[in-house]
Every structure is written in structure tokens, then in C-alpha cells.
Amino acid sequence: MGTIRFGIVGLGRLGRIHAQNIAVNVPGSELVAACSVLPEELEYAKKEWGMIETYSSYEEMVASPNIDAVAIVSPSGFHLEHIQLALQAGLHVFCEKPIGLDVEKIRETIEVIQAHQKQVFFLGFMRRYDESYQYAKKVVESGEIGDLTVIRCYGIDPASGMEDFVRFAASSDSGGIFADMSIHDIDLVRWFTGSEVKKVWALGNNIAYPQLDAVGELETGVAMLELENKVIALLVAGRNAAHGYHVETELMGTKGTISLAHHPEKNLVTLFNQHGIVRPTSQNFPERFKQAFIDEMKEFVACIQEKRQPEVSANDGLASTIVANACALSWERGELIVLG
Secondary structure (H helix, E strand, O other): OOOEEEEEEOOOHHHHHHHHHHHHHOOOEEEEEEEOOOHHHHHHHHHHHOOOEEEOOHHHHHOOOOOOEEEEOOOHHHHHHHHHHHHHOOOEEEEEOOOOOOHHHHHHHHHHHHOOOOOOEEEEOHHHHOHHHHHHHHHHHHOOOOOEEEEEEEEEEEHHHHHHHHHHHHHOOOOOHHHHHHHHHHHHHHHHHOOOEEEEEEEEEOOOOHHHHHHOOOOEEEEEEEEOOOOEEEEEEEEEEOOOOEEEEEEEEOOOEEEEOOOOEOOOOOEEEOOEEEOOEOOOHHHHOHHHHHHHHHHHHHHHHHOOOOOOOHHHHHHHHHHHHHHHHHHHHOOOEEOO
8 A cells, every 4th residue: 555545643743743744744644634523623634735625524524535544542431432433434443542531341342343454543651662662661671770670751741831730630531641641751651561460549639729629530540560470660740840741761670770751852952051950851841842843753654555453452442441441440449459
């Protein structure tokens, strides 16, 4: 297959990133259709990428004879329905994380995915395609730091986005902080260890924005995981980093430690002025993971062209959602949750 013709659903901040990559940054791909329930987003698509086809109905878009694949960047609660409709229409599917929020419906969707083996299904855990994380994975697999013992992950959004999130939380379902944010780290923990999570203990609070209590959302969530191979993982997720976007991962082993982005530096610049010594930091996830988003879409296109399935699977999405849901349940009940 030559050029892969894409339709995309969802043109919020992340949707626009994927649309731009498909239209401009990923060889062998072409953006030909867009779907949104917001007319202003469709107008943006026409203006920005010269879209030939725009739809307010997802069902109509996936029925178009002019697309080969769909990129699903709709709200999380729609992912499973959108995956199934696209597969049934004969399309290859790229879906942003999480694969879905309801475990039983995810299992039903996996059956649909397995029934369409000639179509590629790709789940957007983009950190697996980040150069630093890929390098760390090779170091771990080489045995250079021995056996893993503890993994510590921070994922904290910039405080500059909190006001918008508070408004969003009141009118939409993000799936909660563990499904929305910690799920990346849950996937990394499973990826680095090759093991499944056995026990979960989670806590959370709303100190800067107590109004989130009323909508069942968290400003900060912390979870401790025990894996079947006895590795311990500590996950910190938040929405209120004053200095910018903070993503950090530490892999501790019996013979050494790997630290990824201990300081979330934007570049190699150091500023010396009256405020002291200042290092610019990444301000948002599109900036920090710009190349990873491009590389994962390149891999999706390559999978279609080479008629193979990607390393990351729908089962990875299921496993991560099970753990994220267990974290949310642990926080709600205030007790340890044993999986399995």
C-alpha cells in the first residue's frame, strides 16, 4: 500500500497535533477527512490543512471510500465505539490512550479487533517511542543496572492549565486522574518490567483546587503498585506544576539506577541573571514529546504498509485500564486493592 489516507475524529489540542503530523510530518500519510461536533473545529481543519471532507457524524466519515485509516482523538468515553465502527468499516485504527474506561467493554472491543486481523490496530502510548525511554529500555534489557527493584514516575501538568481543567471537569468525563494521566506511567511500568500489577494502594487530594471534590476529580493522585515479580512502583500524577510540564522516571536496579528527565529541561540553555541560575523547562506535553508523537504515527503507517501489527497492543490498553481503575477504586475506598 502506498500513501495512507487518514480521517481524524477530535480536533482539540492533541487532535490538532496528530492532524498536523499526519498532514505534514509523517511521510506516506495524507489527511483527507476530519470529524468534530464543533463547527469551529471543522472550519479550522479546512483553513489549516485544506480538508476536502469534513463531517459532524463519525459514522459518515468512516463510511467514506476515500480513507484507509482513522486517528481517534475523541474523548475517552467514545474510544471503544469509535474503534469498533472503524474496524467494521474496513479501516486501520490509531487510537489515543486510554483504549477505554469500561473493562468489560474493552474486552468486547478486543474481540472485534481480533476478528479484523488484516487491519492494524495501534494504541497511542507515545512514551514507548520517545528516544530517551527507548534507550533506557535497552539498558534495562542489557542487565546493566541489574534486576529492577523500584520504579518512580512523576507526571504533572502545568499549573497554567488548571483553570481550564476545572471548567472541563465540571462538564466532561476525563476518566479520572489515574486513567487520564497515570496510565502512561502504568504502561511504562509494565513495559520496563514485563510483569503485571498485583496490588494497588492509592491516595489523592485537592488542596489548591478544592472545587474538584464536587465533581469527583483529583488535583493530585499518588499510587503505589506491587508487581508479580516483586518490583515496587510509585506513581505521582498531578495538574499543578508551577514550573511547567513535569515528567520524570527513575528506574532503580540491583546494580544501578537510570534517571530520565530528573529536571524537565527544555534545551541546553542556562540563564545567569539577577534571579540566579535558571534552566528553561518544557511547558506542556506537546513540546516535551513532540518527536515521540511523530515517531509513533510513522510506526503506525509503517505497520499498515508492511502488513504487520505493532508491539503495543489492545491487551496493553486493557491491562493499563484495569490498573488505573484499581487505583481509582483504592482512592475511593481508602483501602488496598488486590488484582486478579
